Amino acid sequence: MQHDPARIKYLLERYAAKSCTREELDELFAVIREMPAEETLHAFMEEQYMLLHTNGSLPEVDYEQVYRNIVQHTPARGMKIFTFGKVAAAAAIILLAGAAVIWQSQRKQTLPSSPITAQLPKTDIAPGGTKATLTLADGTTVTLDSAGNQVISSGSTTITRHQGQLLYDAGKETAALQYNTLSTPRGGQFRVVLPDGSKVWLNSASSLRYPLAFTGKERVVELDGQGYFEVAGDAEQPFKVKVRSMEVRVLGTHFDVMAYKDENTVNTTLLEGAVQVTEGAAKQLLKPGQQAVLDTRSHEMLVQQANVNKVIAWKNGLFVFNNMTLPAILREVARWYDVEIVYQTTPSTELYGGGIARSLHLSNVLALLEAGGSNHFKIEGRKIIVLP
Template sequence: MPKNGSRITYLLQRYASKTCSREELEELFAYIASQPEDSTLHEFMETAWQEQQPGATVPDVDLNSVYHNIIPTTPVKRVFPFRYAAAAALLLAVATLAFLWQRPNRTSPQDLPAIQQPVAVISPGSNKAVLTLSNGATITLDSSGQQVISGGNGNQITQQNGQLVYGAAATADHIQYHTLSTPRGGQFRLTLPDGTKVWLNSASSLRYPTAFKGAEREVELQGQGYFDVAQNAAQPFKVKVNTVEVQVLGTGFDIMAYGDEATINTTLVSGAVQVKSGNNLQRLQPGQQAVFNQQSHALSVQEADVDKITAWKSGLFVFNNMTLTAILREVARWYDVEIAYDTTPSTELYGGGISRSLPLADVLKLLEANGFNHFRIAGRKVIVLP
């Protein structure tokens, strides 16, 4: 579908200003889907991202892969209507609110009173955390901070914007433990003394030593984290989550272990891990997920949508056959809100994606426009309505 640059630029500008007609939108998405490497598209994405994230580069994420299976092959009651999924994903990468085609006989989101009433804007989460030292002292961290913190074993600990970096310990005679905790509405990155990189999602914590001694490197996780483990065959890396242990040598994997979720999920991206609970030991291959049921204590292995599960690292909610209640648990943690139900939520399944950089009201509009439930914001509470 050959087009000149001025036409594409025009369509992109119309999209960004939310003035596209449906015909123009279909024309733009069809072109992006057929020409994803077009230089005009990439220049637009870079410019739009810089306007919203000064100094940052467009996230390194395979968005075509993220959205490859976003429209399920099995029937579901509702999905977000991204007819050109990969195309929509490219524009979601620059945190632009996607247009939605309305289903017949559905009320337009602009006409819905539930979330159109004047309310305080609830912004998305950001880089923030609390570092608890071995003596109980706490240090507040945020996205703009730059500081050097003295470690208990002579580590130089540096806060660099949204991440905390540990240098190697000068001494390791007496191992001390630190805990990095993210609140609801927060996320943070951490580089451990061995070079292992950890991404902590909202409402999560990681307890770790300031130096790794002995036969293994062991940390304790609550909530959700992604690990890029520094290789050291002589000193295996272990993550403890309640009664579950994840043992690795050098690999990338995600663990989701929130208390309000029914399962603890370990998803392997690369390398190999072993997941152990009691006498049950499961070895994962890349693309597999170990699922531990927190009630029955059963441990099983299944194939996993890795890109969907790790999309939070790149600023996206990605849903694939998810119920509204499961989605709202993620929303509650990221926006630090309470979810209250004035009705029984629908059991329809959702597919699609939403940028995590949008205000809460915009996320709820997208869910409203594609489901049966409405929402009302009251302070920091989201009330689910019929």
């Protein structure tokens, strides 16, 4: 049976507002039980969750009461289980959770209490935050965070730190060959507005090298790690992002580049406009919603449809998983919490889906991952120990 996405959205919004009638509640859980278009529903819920998270409009939820309400209406037998923390719940909770949700296919049903309300252990680790280091053209370094405002001078260029981002006001005589480098540590992220007005968000363990003024025929920056770009349009001066041996050429567009050295691919994802990705003789022109994936070992490049919400989730304060392995998830977690991953067992082959807020403490993130899979974890200093 086909279900109208608009109707599903209406029912979820009614549920979130606690204004469902009994008939609407029965209809909603009937849809969840049948799951006729699982990928479509997951994508919709991710989009709605991140929209609510960005707008700060996620409601407060009594998770135990939510669970009791669900089990009164939804039989467990034959139903795909979605887990919130350690509480087995239905897919609609993704819209309501406000902190995190994990789902996984072929998941056994478990019903212990949610780790979100558990007392944090003494060895817990807080999430990353807004922090970076700016290296000026003369080698001077400036430590940056989100607190207060600051004016930094570099030649004839004035740099202002304001509300967790850098703003550039280039002087008329700024030499194009003078460069600044913005670097985020593990556990940090930062934003910069470049001299041409282009905006860049840097994820943790990343760096961006750029001139104090774009005076040549091209605007060229160099990226290591991950950055999200909103490029100011200028057809006379194309914008280029250099990533190792690869180059992303744009005119005016929104896109994300992920190029961590501990990943086997460099991923360029286009949200708006058009970009051309080049590596050696390989060239790919992307359309919105497409992703170029460069294998750094074979140097082969392919283009695929992207889950855009997942790609930019980090920018919106979330981890979002879409059929991801545990090691891939833990690499993201390690960069944000500045920890080392130590395997004392072989990680399970289960694939995870769902989302976790990056504002949670590490113990809560690990508890949610435990609820969604077979492995267990413990924190020792700044290490995550992966256990059977």
